[in-house]
Amino acid sequence: xxxxxxxxxxxxxxxxxxxxxxxxxxxxxxxxxxxxxxxxxxxxxxxxxxxxxxxxxxxxxxxxxxxxxxxxxxxxxxxxxxxxxxxxxxxxxxxxxxxxxxxxxxxxxxxxxxxxxxxxxxxxxxxxxxxxxxxxxxxxxxxxxxxxxxxxxxxxxxxxxxxxxxxxxxxxxxxxxxxxxxxxxxxxxxxxxxxxxxxxxxxxxxxxxxxxxxxxxxxxxxxxxxxxxxxxxxxxxxxxxxx
Amino acid sequence: xxxxxxxxxxxxxxxxxxxxxxxxxxxxxxxxxxxxxxxxxxxxxxxxxxxxxxxxxxxxxxxxxxxxxxxxxxxxxxxxxxxxxxxxxxxxxxxxxxxxxxxxxxxxxxxxxxxxxxxxxxxxxxxxxxxxxxxxxxxxxxxxxxxxxxxxxxxxxxxxxxxxxxxxxxxxxxxxxxxxxxxxxxxxxxxxxxxxxxxxxxxxxxxxxxxxxxxxxxxxxxxxxxxxxxxxxxxxxxxxxxxxxxxxxxxxxxxxxxxxxxxxxxxxxxxxxxxxxxxxxxxxxxxxxxxxxxxx
Ligand SMILES: Nc1ncnc2c1ncn2[C@@H]1O[C@H](COP(=O)(O)OP(=O)(O)OP(=O)(O)O)[C@@H](O)[C@H]1O
Ligand SMILES: [Mg+2]
Numbered sequence: 001x002x003x004x005x006x007x008x009x010x011x012x013x014x015x016x017x018x019x020x021x022x023x024x025x026x027x028x029x030x031x032x033x034x035x036x037x038x039x040x041x042x043x044x045x046x047x048x049x050x051x052x053x054x055x056x057x058x059x060x061x062x063x064x065x066x067x068x069x070x071x072x073x074x075x076x077x078x079x080x081x082x083x084x085x086x087x088x089x090x091x092x093x094x095x096x097x098x099x100x101x102x103x104x105x106x107x108x109x110x111x112x113x114x115x116x117x118x119x120x121x122x123x124x125x126x127x128x129x130x131x132x133x134x135x136x137x138x139x140x141x142x143x144x145x146x147x148x149x150x151x152x153x154x155x156x157x158x159x160x161x162x163x164x165x166x167x168x169x170x171x172x173x174x175x176x177x178x179x180x181x182x183x184x185x186x187x188x189x190x191x192x193x194x195x196x197x198x199x200x201x202x203x204x205x206x207x208x209x210x211x212x213x214x215x216x217x218x219x220x221x222x223x224x225x226x227x228x229x230x231x232x233x234x235x236x237x238x239x240x241x242x243x
Numbered sequence: 244x245x246x247x248x249x250x251x252x253x254x255x256x257x258x259x260x261x262x263x264x265x266x267x268x269x270x271x272x273x274x275x276x277x278x279x280x281x282x283x284x285x286x287x288x289x290x291x292x293x294x295x296x297x298x299x300x301x302x303x304x305x306x307x308x309x310x311x312x313x314x315x316x317x318x319x320x321x322x323x324x325x326x327x328x329x330x331x332x333x334x335x336x337x338x339x340x341x342x343x344x345x346x347x348x349x350x351x352x353x354x355x356x357x358x359x360x361x362x363x364x365x366x367x368x369x370x371x372x373x374x375x376x377x378x379x380x381x382x383x384x385x386x387x388x389x390x391x392x393x394x395x396x397x398x399x400x401x402x403x404x405x406x407x408x409x410x411x412x413x414x415x416x417x418x419x420x421x422x423x424x425x426x427x428x429x430x431x432x433x434x435x436x437x438x439x440x441x442x443x444x445x446x447x448x449x450x451x452x453x454x455x456x457x458x459x460x461x462x463x464x465x466x467x468x469x470x471x472x473x474x475x476x477x478x479x480x481x482x483x484x485x486x487x488x489x490x491x492x493x494x495x496x497x498x499x500x501x502x503x504x505x506x507x508x509x510x511x512x513x514x515x516x517x518x519x520x521x522x523x524x525x526x527x528x529x530x531x532x533x534x535x536x537x538x539x
Contacts, residue, residue: 050424076426084424090417092480092535093410101414104407105426147425 001064002027003155003186004080009048009058009068012210018044020210021058024188026155027202031177031187033218035194035231036207042190043085045207046159049188050075050082063154077105081148085159085190088144091133095124098132098143102150110150117146120176138169142176149180156180158189162196174200194231198222206231245378251500252493257385257454259492260392264447265465266472266484267399268440274416274479274537275436276328278339283444283469284462285350290316290445291452291461292358295365305365306391309449313442320441321434347463355459363457365449388450395446396485399439403481408435416479416537467515468495471522477536486533491518 002025012018018041026032034042047053049060051070060068062078070078081102090098099117103110118125121142127135132143141161148156161177162170170193178200181187191197198204201218206227214227221227265287272280293315297308327346331339372380402409408431415422415432423429448462455461472491476483495517499507509517530538 052424072423073426073428076424082424084421087418087421090414090421092417093414097410097414100407100410101422101425101427104411104428151426 002061003063004049004188005059005061006045006048007059007061009045009055009060011048011053011055011057012044013053017056018053018210019048019055021212022048022207022210023058023212024205024215026186026188029181029184029186030202031181031189031200031218033194033197033201033204034188034190034207035192035197035204035221036213037231040207041210042207043159044210046082046084046157046188046190049080049157076151079151079154080157081151081153081155082157083144083148083159083161085163089132089140089147092131094129095132095135095143096128098147099124099150102147106151113150113152117149120149120179121146136169138165138172141165141169141173145173145176145180149185153185155186155188158187160190160192162191162193170196195222198232247500249378249380251496253381253385255493255496256489257388257450257492258496259489260389260396261447261451261454261488262465262468262472262492263485263488264392264395264443264450265469266476266488267481268436268444269469270473270476270478270484270536271412271416271436271440271481273473275412275419275433276339277419278336278343279470280440281340281343281466282323282346282350283343283440284464284466285347285354286316286320286441286462287444287448287465288354288459288462289319289350290441291365291448291457292354293445294449294452295358295363295457298365305449305453306387309391309446312449313445316445317438317441320437324433324437351459351463358459360459365452365457384453388453391446392450395443399443399481399485402439408432412436412439413481416481467522468492468518471518471525474522474536475525475532477532477534478539480532480534480536483532483534483536491521494518494521 005025006023008021008023009019010017010021022045034045036042044053048055051072054069059066062080067075067078090101093101099114103113123139124142124146132140135143145161162173165173174196177187177189189197198218198221204216204218204221205212206214214221214224216224269280269283272278290312294305294308294312297311298305301308323346327342328339331342366384372382374380403413411427411432412435414427415429451461468491472487473484475490476487495514498509498514498517499511502508525532
């Protein structure tokens with residue numbers, strides 16, 4: 001059974017429909033990447049999982065359970081964690097306070113998890129008492145991901161985690177994503193750096209105008225001439241080793 | 244110099260602490276509930292009348308009955324939230340502002356109806372200032388007010404830095420949307436905001452009443468300087484409100500010090516204008532305030 005499955009969902013903001021029947025799924029242990037042009041509805045598709053827009057048709061399933069239109073605070077409690085594209089940290093809180101807020105719904109002791117997160121993101125351990133707003137872009141992204149991971153989520157949703165980062169940080173974030181995944185957390189990720197993202201993906205989706213356009217394994221999409229021309233800038237894919 | 248400290252600096256600090264405590268509620272409501280709460284001054288007035296009645300009943304010092312008055316004010320604020328603001332939680336902001344305006348008028352009328360409009364006092368009698376180090380004179384009541392204000396400020400600091408709900412309040416004032424996505428119980432934060440705001444408003448009002456007198460428009464008169472303090476500090480920044488309040492209080496008092504010659508720099512009649520001028524200046528030149536608050 002898929003961890004997350006969108007079954008032909010329709011919905012948008014107010015009266016404007018953005019998603020016209022989007023379907024996608026993430027199976028246990030997978031990294032699934034969604035790419036597509038600006039305004040295609042990638043972020044909107046993510047938000048639909050998280051109950052941030054009301055769907056008019058279709059279903060969202062979490063491990064087979066219908067969670068269509070469940071409000072975000074309940075979705076979190078079900079173990080789905082989401083790192084939005086923008087505004088994904090609390091800038092005036094310290095790094096550690098951000099992580100603590102990530103654990104807000106946990107009732108048990110989160111300290112052991114906190115230490116695991118610091119091991120995963122060593123730069124954060126050094127800056128734990130610094131306010132998150134003063135960090136560099138890459139480190140903020142680490143705070144955002146660390147905060148989401150505090151819950152030991154069943155699935156992690158990442159919306160463009162490498163947007164605006166330098167190539168060095170981009171590579172770092174991608175390797176962390178792989179690492180998180182290898183410890184057992186399935187990941188659904190929207191990315192603009194399509195080549196690098198697809199090269200670590202089990203499956204990829206291309207969304208255009210609120211609809212599925214292409215689907216395949218990460219490698220298949222990288223090899224597909226049409227996809228390559230439209231979304232990968234025509235060049236050759238980044239070898240996996242460099243990620 | 245002694246004159247400056249005794250008659251300008253200390254009163255400024257006193258007034259500033261009152262503004263500071265009052266402004267915390269304004270600034271937090273502004274960012275967490277998304278509206279400018281015009282009825283905040285009325286919570287303050289009501290708190291003072293609770294304290295006045297408790298003093299009449301018990302005969303105790305106003306600072307002793309103040310905690311009870313604070314609890315009553317909190318209960319008032321929470322019932323108002325339940326009855327008026329909660330149904331409007333997702334309504335356009337302007338409706339909330341208008342609702343708070345209506346509540347301001349209603350609450351004041353209720354106060355006038357039950358307690359009358361004549362001036363009252365919570366602490367009758369005149370107190371002689373005591374002399375510290377020969378030239379510093381400060382009256383015992385002012386010392387008590389300062390000490391209590393300081394205790395409350397530390398309590399707020401403790402709440403915001405060391406408790407889960409306090410951190411959640413700061414998180415939500417950074418970003419209400421992210422707070423929701425993170426699973427923070429935003430309704431609980433809203434309740435905490437009312438509790439803190441109303442309790443501090445009551446305390447600030449009681450301090451003012453001890454210093455001056457009790458009157459039905461006292462909270463309303465503080466509304467402008469409290470908003471000025473909140474905006475100066477940065478909307479949504481509780482520490483900003485504390486600093487902003489102190490600055491506004493000091494600026495108001497010190498503005499009439501005779502810096503040049505023997506005439507006051509600014510006629511004391513224009514004191515209230517100082518807060519207004521600072522507020523306008525900040526809105527024009529640095530709308531995010533001293534502590535990088537929200538800009539609407
Ligand atoms: N909160 C909103 N209210 C109304 N319309 C919105 C909102 N957010 C996005 N849209 C619109 O929905 C469409 C899809 O936006 P979305 O953010 O999902 O695109 P995207 O694929 O994530 O693009 P990008 O690559 O730029 O992040 C766009 O036309 C956008 O203008
Ligand atoms: Mg997007």
